[in-house]
Amino acid sequence: MDLLQLVVLALVQGITEFLPVSSSAHLILVPVVTGWSDQGLAFDIAVHVGTLAAVVGYFRGDLVRLVRGGLAPLAGRSAGPDGRLAWLVVLATIPVGLAGLAFKDVVETVLRTPHVIAWASIGFGVLLAVADRYCPTTRDEAGLGWRGALMVGLFQALALIPGTSRSGITMTAGRFWGL
Numbered sequence: 001m002d003l004l005q006l007v008v009l010a011l012v013q014g015i016t017e018f019l020p021v022s023s024s025a026h027l028i029l030v031p032v033v034t035g036w037s038d039q040g041l042a043f044d045i046a047v048h049v050g051t052l053a054a055v056v057g058y059f060r061g062d063l064v065r066l067v068r069g070g071l072a073p074l075a076g077r078s079a080g081p082d083g084r085l086a087w088l089v090v091l092a093t094i095p096v097g098l099a100g101l102a103f104k105d106v107v108e109t110v111l112r113t114p115h116v117i118a119w120a121s122i123g124f125g126v127l128l129a130v131a132d133r134y135c136p137t138t139r140d141e142a143g144l145g146w147r148g149a150l151m152v153g154l155f156q157a158l159a160l161i162p163g164t165s166r167s168g169i170t171m172t173a174g175r176f177w178g179l
Contacts, residue, residue, distance in 0.1 A: 001036075001037075001039055001043070005031075005034075005036050005039070008030060008034075009027055009030060009039060009043070009047065010047055010050075012026045012027060012030055013026075013027060013047040013048070013050075013051060014051070017048075017051045017167075018167065019165075019167070020128065020165045020167050020168035020171060021121070021165050021168065022117070022120070022121060022159075022162065022163050022164055022165045022166075022168075023048075023051075023165075024044055024048075024162050024163075025117040025120070025121060025162050025163040025164075027039070027043075027044050027047070028044075028112055028114070028117060028162055029114060029117060032114055038112070041107075041108050041112075065082045066082050066083075066085060066086040066089070067086065068082070068083075069081070069082030069083030069084070069085070069086050070082075070083045070086030070087055070090070071083075081142065085141065088144060088145075088146065088148075088149035089149070091146055091149045091150060091153065092149040092150065092152045092153035092156065093153060093156075094153060095150065095153035095154045095156065095157045096153055096156040096157045096159065096160070098157075099157035099160055100157075100160055103160060107160050107161075107162075111160075111161055111162050112162055113162075116161065116162055116163060117162045117163035118163065119163065120161045120162065120163030120164045121163040121164075124158070124163070124164050124165065124168060124169060124172070125168070127172055128168050128169075128171060128172045128175070131171075131172045131175035131176050132171075132175050135175045135176050135177075135178060136178065137178060137179065138178035139177075139178045139179060140179065141179065143178070143179075144177070144179065148177045148179075151173055151176070151177060152170060152173040152174065152177070154173075155169045155170065155172060155173035156169060156170060156173070
């Protein structure tokens with residue numbers, strides 16, 4: 001991979017990660033459109049780790065509060081809202097982690113095609129529009145219990161399909177749950 005391809009793909013990742021579009025899909029489609037060779041899943045993971053580092057840096061204060069709240073019961077203190085939210089995030093992470101382990105080979109090979117990306121982008125975009133249109137907001141994050149967190153986690157497992165936006169599918173789950 002040359003420097004131009006590296007810079008273009010890094011910019012694509014940075015621009016698309018926080019929009020309800022799939023940054024992973026764009027990382028696959030750019031080489032298809034430009035005629036570059038597929039950089040592979042290892043590169044995609046590397047740029048996602050870079051994004052994660054930026055997010056952790058930006059939200060470090062919030063993350064420290066969540067970790068402290070989540071660990072508070074171990075010290076005999078009340079977890080409070082931050083601790084409760086931290087444990088809900090842990091619970092929501094379990095389904096996608098298990099699905100990632102179970103379907104790793106399929107995600108890395110069979111699903112990395114422009115057709116899968118196109119149909120997933122369209123399908124999950126329509127699903128988000130339906131959820132946004134027909135599911136009114138009836139609660140806030142305080143109303144998110146373990147069932148809602150688990151549902152969000154199950155929806156996030158769908159983000160393993162290239163073309164499915166993690167943020168978009170999380171928003172979809174939240175809208176279906178009334179958030």
